Amino acid sequence: MSSEAIKGRLQDAEKSAEKTASDLKSKALDASNDLKARTQDATNDLGSKAQDAISSIKGKTTTDPLGFVPNFSFTDYVRFFSAGALCATITHGAMTPVDVVKTRLQLEPKGSKLGMASMARSIVASEGAAGLMTGFGPTAVGYLIQGGSKFCGFEAFKRAGVLMAGSEAEAQKHRTLIYIGGASAAELIASTLLTPLEAARIRLVSQRGYASGLAGAMTRMASEGGFREFYAGYIPILLKQIPFTVAQFTVNEYSHEFVNNNISEESIKAYGKTGEVGVSLGCGLAAGIAAAIASHPADTLLSKINKGGGGSGGTLSRLAQLTKETGFMGLWAGLGTRIIMQGALICAQMAIYDQIKKGLGAPAGISIAKETNVD
Numbered sequence: 001m002s003s004e005a006i007k008g009r010l011q012d013a014e015k016s017a018e019k020t021a022s023d024l025k026s027k028a029l030d031a032s033n034d035l036k037a038r039t040q041d042a043t044n045d046l047g048s049k050a051q052d053a054i055s056s057i058k059g060k061t062t063t064d065p066l067g068f069v070p071n072f073s074f075t076d077y078v079r080f081f082s083a084g085a086l087c088a089t090i091t092h093g094a095m096t097p098v099d100v101v102k103t104r105l106q107l108e109p110k111g112s113k114l115g116m117a118s119m120a121r122s123i124v125a126s127e128g129a130a131g132l133m134t135g136f137g138p139t140a141v142g143y144l145i146q147g148g149s150k151f152c153g154f155e156a157f158k159r160a161g162v163l164m165a166g167s168e169a170e171a172q173k174h175r176t177l178i179y180i181g182g183a184s185a186a187e188l189i190a191s192t193l194l195t196p197l198e199a200a201r202i203r204l205v206s207q208r209g210y211a212s213g214l215a216g217a218m219t220r221m222a223s224e225g226g227f228r229e230f231y232a233g234y235i236p237i238l239l240k241q242i243p244f245t246v247a248q249f250t251v252n253e254y255s256h257e258f259v260n261n262n263i264s265e266e267s268i269k270a271y272g273k274t275g276e277v278g279v280s281l282g283c284g285l286a287a288g289i290a291a292a293i294a295s296h297p298a299d300t301l302l303s304k305i306n307k308g309g310g311g312s313g314g315t316l317s318r319l320a321q322l323t324k325e326t327g328f329m330g331l332w333a334g335l336g337t338r339i340i341m342q343g344a345l346i347c348a349q350m351a352i353y354d355q356i357k358k359g360l361g362a363p364a365g366i367s368i369a370k371e372t373n374v375d
Helices: 003-057 074-094 096-106 116-127 129-133 136-165 168-173 175-206 214-225 234-262 265-269 272-306 315-331 335-360
Strands: none
Touching: 074 096, 074 136, 074 335, 096 116, 096 129, 096 136, 096 175, 096 272, 096 335, 116 129, 136 168, 136 175, 136 214, 136 234, 168 175, 175 214, 175 234, 175 272, 234 272, 234 315, 234 335, 265 272, 272 315, 272 335
16 A cells, blocks of 8 residues: 555545544533533522422411311411410419419318308418419419410411311311311320429419419429429319310310301401401300310319329229219309409400411411301
8 A cells, every 4th residue: 555545545534533532522512511411401400409398387378189178387376375375474464363362262171151242251361362372473374384285286287287178178077076086186195294393383272372473383393202292283183174175176166167157257257356356255265165174173183183182092092092082062062253254364365376376477277167258
């Protein structure tokens, strides 16, 4: 082969190599650009999801996949807790004098003729006006925790019950069960937190001079009986608080349903804030009366067992002994006083809760009432 032919072939090979290198470079550049584009898309998608999560945490309320239940954010639940804590502390704290009189009446010997007014005069005469505020510290702290847990828990468990129902129609059909289940679960948690403080309150109210305040009472209880002393009344407090809360929330929900089905929204709005608060007060009053009646026997036993009554043995055996000693009529001692107290307390509590929720920017709770159009 001539030198010219060899040179020609070398030149062809060089050109082919250059073309191959150019093609490879072009493909590498295309791959790099494609990778950059995919990375940017993934980054944008991740950023969008992160922003959605941040918006949710900040309080954005969206809707669940079923399409009829709001998905409350963490901030929403903080607002529910805060509103419940404040309304419970304000109302229970304000009712301390009535609660002191009621507790003392429950602890009177069988056959006592003292009534609400005479008991109040007796306390003032022997302890001064300050005696009517005995136990205010445990009441304020206890119901700050209990109220927040109860109201926030009910909103959460009611939502869980609605989701379990699977549809709006099924949720409405089983709404009573949802109310009862949600209220019971919420109160179980709330009462577990409240019990030690309630035990300290009853000791302070029932035993004059027991301690100078909440810290002193809890210190003495711990030294005398240890951890068990704080939960001696746990079973009776559950027997009292769970029926109370079930009646409170269930009757309140049905009272609102009754109002909404018999009074038009326009009629209520015509009275402005007065109409709005009036509905909350009326529904709360019905709820409070029902709650007082449903829980009163257990409330009487709770006062007695925390004073040390019922002898020795387990809680259930002590409850049985106290029930026998107290008698059926004795279990209802002080009911009139308690109806007045709880009717006023829950009446105010529900109205305050609704207004604080709105003030904090919390969303409305889930409504599963069966509603009819009102002209």
